[in-house]
Amino acid sequence: MRFMIMVRANTQSESGAMPEEALIAAMAAYHEALAKAGVLLDANGLQPSSNGWRVRYRGGKGTIIDGPFAETHELIAGYTLIQVRSREEALEWARRFPAPFGELADGEIEVRPLYEFDDFQPSASVERFRRIDASLR
């Protein structure tokens, strides 16, 4: 089973300021532990939304909106993808995730299970989607 641990953004991450050394060390230690337990699949930090954009769809038309975006706490600042044997194991790893903006700072992470292959009923559209996915590799 795969789970994605997402770090919610805050004003600090949105400012583009690099995290402090102590936080980087805590994150490194945590991800090392994930790797050493054989459960880490992927992890990345995301640049602030000021470097990104959105496309908003309305009335059959898409409009590009440049960042930054105001609703900071709904943005994602980074993610960690893990593969574990159970939901409980994912919960335990999530519990061990370092406070994402420093030991005493407010912060929030969110964890979501990924869909597995078997969750989809086979259909022409699902197959087409997979084909796009495969062409990316």
Added chain:
Amino acid sequence: MPNPTHRAIEAVWRIEAARVVAHAARLVRDIGVAEELAQDALVAALEHWPRDGVPDNPGAWLMATVKHRALDKLRQDALHAKKHEAIGRDLDALEAHVVPDFVDALDAARADDIGDDLLRLIFTACHPVLSMDARVALTLRLLGGLATHEIARAFLAPEATIAQRIVRAKRTLREARVPFEVPRAEARATRMASVLEVIYLIFNEGYAATAGDDWVRPALCDEALRVGRILAELAREDSEVHGLVALMELQASRLHARIDTNGRPVLLSDQDRSRWDPLLIRRGLAALARAEALGGALGPYALQAALAACHARAHRAEETDWVRIVALYDALAQVNPSPVVELNRAVAVGMAFGPQAGFALVEALAADPALTRYHWLPSVRADFLAKLGRLDEARSEFERAAAMTQNARERELLLLRADAMRSGR
């Protein structure tokens, strides 16, 4: 396990079991005893945590608990030995070795030693003094943290058989006085080969189940991958470890494409490649690159990974670089000569240079005694015969192959292909 705390404990145990056992084993130098002590620590957790709550650092709690149990055990043994004057073990010397302060002080400086302990545990569980079955069971039990009934289910064996196998394996290690250590220098390479073999065997049992009704048992593949990934972190400079991980990642990327909706096996050339897992392919290619960067391009696992990579890189079956695959099989046949490799090479030659060329190689192998009970031989032969238009011969070879396989799903596929020969496809 009935309630949420128990499920949380089970999850913590899955994460920590190997480290806890390894830590205890370093202290008591016996993995059988170490596992009992670790079980005691688990029982203690099951007593305390539902009442007091799960500690902030459950791993450290378990480690501290098992350490105290181990020290108690050593003291008791020493006292016992002294009483009977059987062994001249000196209690004072022992205390000097294991006083808690001393150990605690060391702990801070040796976070990495846990890694060393884990590595020792892997090498011990895969020690050549044990039968292959025993190595597999011990590895799943000690490194994977699997319960006996889970291992039994994975291997379709009665629970009592697996339990007995594990008990006997621990006894064998004790009687043979196998030291709890990472072997040095030349012995390390040979012993590492045994470790990799065990991990790959577990993977393969999941990937191409040799018996039973299911063609694949993904849970076993996941376990093998997990242990492989752990090992790749513990032995970062060992190119063949990365080669094996690369091979498993790449093969696992095809897991979902290898069976159709009815659970029947699908041949590589017929697989829907859009169902291959791009993340695992990327991880596999990265691990292969690492193996090659460490100078291990010609290791047997790295070569097999390179073969798997040829398929992974081809978006359509027709794009497969069969000439390169033949070259890789040539290299593999040099480092790891085996009739099975020759057979696979023959298939590749057939794809690269035409069925006539491949068929000639297969015919040369037909007399090899090592292949007489190997159902791939008639199956490959049948495939070539079909391509050469010799349908009657192809049909009887498919039927022969079907009679030889132990796997129900595979037999079904082979009989279907035999049938297709009758109608001239």
